Amino acid sequence: MSRTLNLPERVAPETRQRVEAAVRELGFVPSRAARGLITGRTGNVAVIVPDITNPHFASLVRAVERTAREAELQVLLVDTGEHKEEEVRAAKSLAREVDGFIVISPRRLHRALDALGATPAVFVNRPVPQHSSVLLRTAPAVAEALHHLESNGHHALAYLGGPAASWAAGERRHAVRHTGRKSGFEVEEIVVPGPTFEAAFGTVGRVVDSGATAVVAFNDQMALGVIAGLRDRGLSVPGDISVVGFDDVPMAAMVAPPLTTISMPTDEAGTLAVDMLRQGPASRELFGTFVLRHSSGPVSRGRASVAAARGQRVSGADRA
Secondary structure, three states, X not given: OHHHHHOHHHOOHHHHHHHHHHHHHHOXXXXXXXXXXXXXXXXXXXXXXXXXXXXXXXXXHHHHHHHHHHOOOEEEEEEOOOOHHHHHHHHHXXXXXXXXXXEEOOOOHHHHHHHHOOOOEEEEOOOOOOXXXXXXXXXXXXXXXXHHHHHOOOOEEEXXXXXXXXXXXXXXXXHHHHHHHHOOXXXXXXXXXXXXXXXXXXXXXXXXXXXXXXXEEOOHHHHHHHHHHHHHOOOOOOOOOEEEEXXXXXXXXXXXOOOEEEEOOHHHHHHHHHHHHHHOOOEEXXXXXXXXXXXXXXXXXXXXXXXXXXXXXXXXXXXX
C-alpha cells in the first residue's frame, strides 16, 4: 500500500486500482509523518509573523494558508508578539520540522538567517540577498496621497512612524519624508512607542501641538488611534485635521469617517510567497494604491493659521 500511495508510477495499474478501492472503502488517511520518512519532506510550512492581531498581517497569513491548502501543505503559525528573540527561537526550533519558512516583516534578520540554516525561506517586506522576497512598495501611492493633501491646501504634515526594526517602516518613512519635502511640505516626524491604536492615541497631544493640518500614520491602526484621540479633544476629522493611513485593513472602510489610506496587495503577496517557496528563489515587488475616502479633505483655516504661526516662530528661532 505504501508504495502505491507514495510512488504510484512504479505500481502496475491493476494493483493501483485495487489499493485505491481499498483505501476508499476503509477511509484510510495516509500519515503525513510516515510519508515524510519516505519522501524526505514534511508537508509543513512555518509562517513567522510579528503580531497576528494586526489585521494587515492577518490578511497576509490568510492568503498564505489558502494557497498552501490548495498545494496540500500544512501551515504552522508563529506569532512573535514583536519580540525579536522569539523570531530567532522559532526559526531554530522549527528548521528541521518544516519544508520552508515564510517570514513576514522580520525584526532580527541576521540571527534568524543563521537559525534557518539550509531550510528554504521567503521573506515578505525585507530584501534578503540570495533568498526569495516579496516587497510591498509604497512610494508612488505616497506621492498620490500627498498630492491630494497639497491640492487641498495642506502644507504642515505630521508623520507617525513605525517600529525601528521594520523594513516597511523605513520604506514608508522615506517615501513620506522625501516626497513631502520635495512637494514643499513641512514634515514633523513623531516617534510612537508602538504601531498600535493605543500608542497613537497617546501621541495626539503632540500632533495637535505640532500645528500639523494633516497626519500620515505608519498603519491604519495608528491612524484610527489618531482619529479617536482628536475626537477626545473635541477636534473633528477631516474638519480640523486630515488623517491618512497605510494598509487598508477591513476596519478602515467601516469607521466614521471612512479612512483615506494606501491599500497594500496582501492577498497577492501571500500567494506569491507560497509559490516562491515551492518554485525556487525569486524576488517580486508589489505596489500599494491610494484609496481616497472621507478622513481627508480641505485644510482647516484655523489649523492653517496655527501652522503658519508656528512656522514663523521656528524660522525666527533659527535666525536667532
